[in-house]
Amino acid sequence: xxxxxxxxxxxxxxxxxxxxxxxxxxxxxxxxxxxxxxxxxxxxxxxxxxxxxxxxxxxxxxxxxxxxxxxxxxxxxxxxxxxxxxxxxxxxxxxxxxxxxxxxxxxxxxxxxxxxxxxxxxxxxxxxxxxxxxxxxxxxxxxxxxxxxxxxxxxxxxxxxxxxxxxxxxxxxxxxxxxxxxxxxxxxxxxxxxxxxxxxxxxxxxxxxxxxxxxxxxxxxxxxxxxxxxxxxxxxxxxxxxxxxxxxxxxxxxxxxxxxxxxxxxxxxxxxxxxxxxxxxxx
Numbered sequence: 001x002x003x004x005x006x007x008x009x010x011x012x013x014x015x016x017x018x019x020x021x022x023x024x025x026x027x028x029x030x031x032x033x034x035x036x037x038x039x040x041x042x043x044x045x046x047x048x049x050x051x052x053x054x055x056x057x058x059x060x061x062x063x064x065x066x067x068x069x070x071x072x073x074x075x076x077x078x079x080x081x082x083x084x085x086x087x088x089x090x091x092x093x094x095x096x097x098x099x100x101x102x103x104x105x106x107x108x109x110x111x112x113x114x115x116x117x118x119x120x121x122x123x124x125x126x127x128x129x130x131x132x133x134x135x136x137x138x139x140x141x142x143x144x145x146x147x148x149x150x151x152x153x154x155x156x157x158x159x160x161x162x163x164x165x166x167x168x169x170x171x172x173x174x175x176x177x178x179x180x181x182x183x184x185x186x187x188x189x190x191x192x193x194x195x196x197x198x199x200x201x202x203x204x205x206x207x208x209x210x211x212x213x214x215x216x217x218x219x220x221x222x223x224x225x226x227x228x229x230x231x232x233x234x235x236x237x238x239x240x241x242x243x244x245x246x247x248x249x250x251x252x253x254x255x256x257x258x259x260x261x262x263x264x265x266x267x268x269x270x271x272x273x274x275x276x277x278x279x280x281x282x283x
Contacts, residue, residue, distance in 0.1 A: 001046060001188045002018075002188075003017075003186040004023055004186075005068070005107075006057050006061040007061055007062060009110075012032070013027035013032075014033045015054075015057055016051070017184075017185050018051055022056060023057035024055070024056060025056070026046070026049070026054060030042065034068035035235060035236050037236075038130075038132050038149055038236035039134060039237075043149060043188060065181075066185050069105060070105075070235075070239050071102070073100040073104070073238075073239045074100075074228055074239070074240045075099070075100050075170075075240075075241050075243075077096035077170065079244075080212065080216050080217060081218060082212075082246035083244055083245055083248070085251075086246050086247075094219075095224055097227075097231065098170045100156070100241075101171070101174075104157075104175050107183060108184040112178050112179070112258070112276045113178045114258060115159055115162075121157065121158070121278070122157070122158045123155060123158075123209070123210075123248065123249065123258060124157065125155060125201070125210045125245065125268075126242055127153070127221070129225065129239070131148065131149060131225070131236055131237065131240070132148055134234065135233070136229055137229055138226045138229040138230075141220075144223075144225035147225060149236070149237075150186045150191075151187055151195055151271060152183055152185065152187070153183065153272065155181045155202075155274065157178070157181075158173050160249075181276050182274075183272075184274060191270070196217070196220050198270065199269045200266075200268045202264065202265070203266075204263070204264055205263055210244070210245050211245075212247075217242065217243065261277070261279075264276045264278070
C-alpha cells in the first residue's frame with residue numbers, strides 16, 4: 001500500500017494512494033500514520049479496508065510528509081563509496097550515525113528554505129526507511145526485515161559550512177527548517193521485492209546531478225536497522241535515512257550549491273517523484 005498524508009502543515013490527515021493515482025481519505029478511521037498506528041498493528045487493519053468506500057481527497061489539498069513527525073530521524077553518513085571519495089573521507093568500516101531534528105521534515109512538494117546567509121546549501125538524495133515496530137538489540141539483519149514498515153524518498157538537505165566547519169557537529173548543518181522533504185508516499189515493504197536494487201536520481205533545474213542504485217550502498221537497509229538498534233531503541237514511525245550517492249554539490253568542480261529559484265526533482269524506483277523549489281529565508 002501507499003500511505004500519504006494531506007492538508008495544511010501541522011494539520012495533516014492520513015490517506016492512501018490507489019493504484020490509479022487517486023488519494024483516499026482515511027481520517028475517519030485512523031488518527032494518523034504515527035507511532036501509535038504502526039505500533040498497534042495499524043498496517044494490517046488498513047489492508048482490510050474497502051478502498052472504494054473511502055472518500056476522495058480533492059486535488060487542491062497539499063501533500064504532506066507520508067508519516068507524522070517521528071520520535072527520531074536517524075541518518076547514515078558516507079554510505080556510498082563514490083560519495084566518500086568526493087567528500088575526501090575514508091570509507092567507513094561501520095555505519096556513521098547521526099541525528100537530525102524531527103521538525104526539519106516537510107512534504108514532498110514543499111519549498112526548501114535556504115538558511116540565512118547560507119552559500120553552501122546542498123542536496124542529498126536518499127532511501128528512507130520507516131520503522132514499523134519498536135525494537136532494541138536486534139540479533140541479526142534478517143530479523144530486522146520484519147521491523148521495517150516501508151520505504152520512501154528522503155532529501156537530507158545539508159548546509160555544508162555548518163556541518164563541516166563549525167565544530168564538526170553534522171547535526172548543525174542538517175536540522176534547519178524544511179531540510180528533510182520526504183515522500184510523496186510510504187510504500188509498504190511487502191510491495192518492494194528488493195530494496196537493494198532500486199534506481200535513483202536527483203536533478204537540479206533538469207541537470208542530473210545524482211544517478212545511482214541502492215545496490216551501491218556500503219551497508220544495506222536491514223543491516224542498518226540491525227546496527228542502529230544496538231545503540232538506541234528504534235520506535236515505530238522513526239525515520240532512518242540511509243546515505244546519499246555521489247554527485248552532491250560538495251564534490252562538484254563548479255559551484256553547484258542551491259540558490260533561490262532552483263528546482264529539485266528526486267526519484268527512486270517504485271517510490272515516486274519528489275519536487276521542491278528553493279527559496280531564501282525571510283523573517
